[in-house]
Amino acid sequence: GQSLEQPSEVTAVEGAIVQINCTYQTSGFYGLSWYQQHDGGAPTFLSYNALDGLEETGRFSSFLSRSDSYGYLLLQELQMKDSASYFCAVRDQGGGFKTIFGAGTRLFVKA
Amino acid sequence: DADVTQTPRNRITKTGKRIMLECSQTKGHDRMYWYRQDPGLGLRLIYYSFDVKDINKGEISDGYSVSRQAQAKFSLSLESAIPNQTALYFCAAGTGSTDTQYFGPGTRLTVL
Numbered sequence: 001g002q003s004l005e006q007p008s009e010v011t012a013v014e015g016a017i018v019q020i021n022c023t024y025q026t027s028g029f030y031g032l033s034w035y036q037q038h039d040g041g042a043p044t045f046l047s048y049n050a051l052d053g054l055e056e057t058g059r060f061s062s063f064l065s066r067s068d069s070y071g072y073l074l075l076q077e078l079q080m081k082d083s084a085s086y087f088c089a090v091r092d093q094g095g096g097f098k099t100i101f102g103a104g105t106r107l108f109v110k111a
Numbered sequence: 112d113a114d115v116t117q118t119p120r121n122r123i124t125k126t127g128k129r130i131m132l133e134c135s136q137t138k139g140h141d142r143m144y145w146y147r148q149d150p151g152l153g154l155r156l157i158y159y160s161f162d163v164k165d166i167n168k169g170e171i172s173d174g175y176s177v178s179r180q181a182q183a184k185f186s187l188s189l190e191s192a193i194p195n196q197t198a199l200y201f202c203a204a205g206t207g208s209t210d211t212q213y214f215g216p217g218t219r220l221t222v223l
Binding site for chain 1 (some may be wrong): 144146151152153154155156159161167169170201209210211212213214215216217
């Protein structure tokens with residue numbers, strides 16, 4: 001079956017760097033995405049990795065290692081507004097290209 | 112970004128009632144999705160559609176049905192609502208190449 005593991009909570013201080021890890025198990029991996037969700041809001045797309053390596057978009061970067069079934073989201077120069085939940089999601093080729101989400105990591109940014 | 116709207120935004124209903132949640136998108140994306148979100152469980156896929164004639168079950172389709180009335184419209188029905196279907200429901204529309212999904216604002220459903 002498919003499963004994703006990510007930490008339930010992470011706390012960091014403003015201005016710091018934080019890494020949110022995600023390990024996955026799928027029957028037919030196709031790509032790894034990251035989404036941000038603020039309290040009371042809808043998830044918003046951050047990044048997508050289909051190939052190994054690091055993708056950078058401003059303060060956010062996402063990494064994928066297909067051989068290790070592992071990826072991470074790196075947030076730099078943390079700001080208070082980054083306090084939110086972050087979800088990794090895999091696109092699973094097995095069974096029809098479903099998207100499966102992890103349970104989410106709650107990030108608390110402290111002043 | 113896709114403009115995805117959901118109606119209603121909040122709904123309270125009783126056990127056994129049939130209810131429909133509606134979703135529309137204005138950016139012409141082929142793919143549409145329905146998810147439910149429960150505290151601590153992330154987003155779970157109920158149904159997804161890659162075009163008007165292609166409907167697929169997700170992880171938790173039992174008790175739900177969908178209809179893709181047009182490319183822009185994807186509705187979710189609960190045939191006979193039960194209390195454990197109380198949740199936040201999100202519709203999304205997206206692209207195929209990068210699996211980017213644009214989410215609607217959500218519908219908070221309470222089944223008494």
